[in-house]
Amino acid sequence: MTQSISITVTVNEKKYKRDVEPRLLLSDFLRHELGLTGTHVGCEHGVCGACTILFDGESMRSCLIFAVQADGHNIMTVEGLATPVSSPHLYPDGGREAGLHPIQQAFWEAHGLQCGYCTPGILMTLVPFLKRNPDPTEDEIRHALSGNLCRCTGYQHIVDAVKLAAEKMR
Amino acid sequence: MKPAPFQYHVPHSIEEAVLLLRDHEDDAKLLAGGQSLVPAMNFRVVQPARLIDLNRIAELSYIREDGDVMRVGAMTRERHLEFDPSIAKRVPLLSEAAPFIAHPQIRNRGTIGGSIVNADPAAELPVLMLALEARLKARNASAERWIDAHDFFAGMFTTALAPDEILVEIELPFMPPRTGWSFMEVSPRAGDYALMGVAALVTLDENGKCTQAKLVYLNAGDGPVDAKQAAELLKGETLNDPLIESAAALASEKEINPFGNIHTSADFQRHLAKVLTKKALLQAAQRAGELQ
Numbered sequence: 001m002t003q004s005i006s007i008t009v010t011v012n013e014k015k016y017k018r019d020v021e022p023r024l025l026l027s028d029f030l031r032h033e034l035g036l037t038g039t040h041v042g043c044e045h046g047v048c049g050a051c052t053i054l055f056d057g058e059s060m061r062s063c064l065i066f067a068v069q070a071d072g073h074n075i076m077t078v079e080g081l082a083t084p085v086s087s088p089h090l091y092p093d094g095g096r097e098a099g100l101h102p103i104q105q106a107f108w109e110a111h112g113l114q115c116g117y118c119t120p121g122i123l124m125t126l127v128p129f130l131k132r133n134p135d136p137t138e139d140e141i142r143h144a145l146s147g148n149l150c151r152c153t154g155y156q157h158i159v160d161a162v163k164l165a166a167e168k169m170r
Numbered sequence: 171m172k173p174a175p176f177q178y179h180v181p182h183s184i185e186e187a188v189l190l191l192r193d194h195e196d197d198a199k200l201l202a203g204g205q206s207l208v209p210a211m212n213f214r215v216v217q218p219a220r221l222i223d224l225n226r227i228a229e230l231s232y233i234r235e236d237g238d239v240m241r242v243g244a245m246t247r248e249r250h251l252e253f254d255p256s257i258a259k260r261v262p263l264l265s266e267a268a269p270f271i272a273h274p275q276i277r278n279r280g281t282i283g284g285s286i287v288n289a290d291p292a293a294e295l296p297v298l299m300l301a302l303e304a305r306l307k308a309r310n311a312s313a314e315r316w317i318d319a320h321d322f323f324a325g326m327f328t329t330a331l332a333p334d335e336i337l338v339e340i341e342l343p344f345m346p347p348r349t350g351w352s353f354m355e356v357s358p359r360a361g362d363y364a365l366m367g368v369a370a371l372v373t374l375d376e377n378g379k380c381t382q383a384k385l386v387y388l389n390a391g392d393g394p395v396d397a398k399q400a401a402e403l404l405k406g407e408t409l410n411d412p413l414i415e416s417a418a419a420l421a422s423e424k425e426i427n428p429f430g431n432i433h434t435s436a437d438f439q440r441h442l443a444k445v446l447t448k449k450a451l452l453q454a455a456q457r458a459g460e461l462q
Contacts, residue, residue: 003177022178022221025212044171045209046276058249058278064208065279068178069225125275146360147273 007071011036012080020067027051029067030077038078038120042149049148052121053077059125078120081127102168103127103161112161114153122148126162134170136162173211177220184229184309188336190222192311195333198222202245202284205276230283230338233257240342244283248295249274251282260344261302263369267294267353273361283337286322289329289393292363294355296323297394299340301369301386307339314338323393346382349373350458352450355388356442358433364389365434366442370450372409374458380404385417385451387443390426397421400447409455418447 004019011034018033025044030036030053042050044063051062054076081101103126106112113119122145129144130136136144141162142155150158179198181187191198199218201207202225210216224230230245233254240260242251251257252268271277271285271294285295286306299306299319306317308331322330331337345351355367366389373382383401386394400421407413421443428439 002175005178021175023173023175025172025208028172044212046205049273049275052275055278059275060279061205061275063212064204066178066204066208066223068180069223129274143360144274147275 005068009070011075022068024067025063026065026067027062036077036079050118050121052124059128103165106165107161110161110164111157118150171212174217179222180226182226188311192334194220203280205280206288238344242340244337245281248277248280261342263351270294287337289327291393292389297369297386297388300394300396301384302342305341308335309338310334326392348458348461350454352453354446354450366439368446368450370454372454372458387426390428395426397425414448414451418444
């Protein structure tokens with residue numbers, strides 16, 4: 001018989017209660033149970049980084065965590081970035097360019113994305129990275145991006161976008 | 171690319187976990203960080219009937235000093251090894267090597283115990299356990315025992331743990347005084363599995379003579395490879411270029427046994443081992459000298 005477990009997960013500051021099968025991946029839970037399709041699914045074995053989310057504030061692969069393991073935990077997905085109402089600390093002067101997070105804004109301005117498939121994972125990788133390292137060198141940026149694969153933009157513009165984002169956030 | 175169904179168990183204490191494992195050892199797998207197990211389950215290479223998830227056992231996650239050893243709970247995240255100030259001070263080899271373990275996203279979830287028990291010959295932590303002469307504490311429902319790292323790794327993805335045992339703690343002796351360290355590897359991209367890697371430790375006496383050395387390699391055989399003869403060659407000697415050359419040649423030509431893979435030939439792995447050994451020994455010796 002299929003086991004069903006009741007979980008309560010906070011995603012982007014909102015509480016969700018659902019019954020899930022233990023084998024349900026967190027990535028699929030976010031997309032199919034909660035409809036948060038900003039978290040993309042690429043390789044499903046922890047290599048591509050497209051499904052990167054924040055789990056209690058740290059970047060992780062949501063395809064390598066079961067949804068049941070998120071019970072009681074705090075998740076942030078890419079949808080949580082551009083929510084100025086719930087993140088007033090990011091916009092102290094009230095300036096909210098289309099409600100974008102400064103990292104998103106920088107990716108837009110520096111052409112840091114083309115098809116955009118890998119972008120949500122990259123953004124979620126960068127949030128804790130830039131918090132820990134507000135003034136990264138190009139080497140450090142490339143190192144930080146090594147766990148996220150992009151197949152079309154080319155990394156140069158992504159690196160430029162990260163530099164711009166760091167500037168905006170300092 | 172989705173895991174097959176399984177029964178999920180979530181113990182909140184070691185006691186509960188070992189009892190569950192005793193009752194289900196035939197068809198259960200332990201879930202630590204899941205950074206190797208979950209991909210294997212997604213591919214359905216592994217289809218355990220049950221998972222015993224250790225992530226809710228708070229008593230398995232800690233880093234603390236105890237006399238002249240560090241004690242690390244098996245469920246401590248790899249990322250915490252990287253940033254812990256006690257580890258940086260007492261076993262700096264581990265701090266230096268931790269950032270080489272996959273990507274930050276993996277280290278945030280992956281655990282020290284999970285990587286050790288997985289015993290992947292290409293992984294960093296088994297190599298570090300040998301280099302640091304760790305002792306590993308295993309527990310089952312009725313007893314606990316300590317296993318030396320040297321007796322723990324029994325081959326590719328194989329350890330000395332019995333089916334009913336859980337690795338609960340890692341004991342790391344403080345690195346001795348005047349001991350220099352180095353960790354080097356070569357990988358196609360940062361965070362990828364390395365083609366070759368080495369952990370080196372060198373202890374020098376007041377006169378600059380080597381009293382103790384260690385050279386342990388990853389991706390160089392069916393487990394972490396301890397090049398004892400090369401290390402022995404250095405003992406009692408002042409480390410100079412010809413001696414380092416001889417030790418690197420001995421380790422890379424005679425003591426390791428790399429298989430080659432899709433990214434590299436075995437010959438190239440031996441070449442890398444030789445180059446890395448020389449660089450690592452020089453760095454370790456220099457650091458030991460600075461600690462005089």
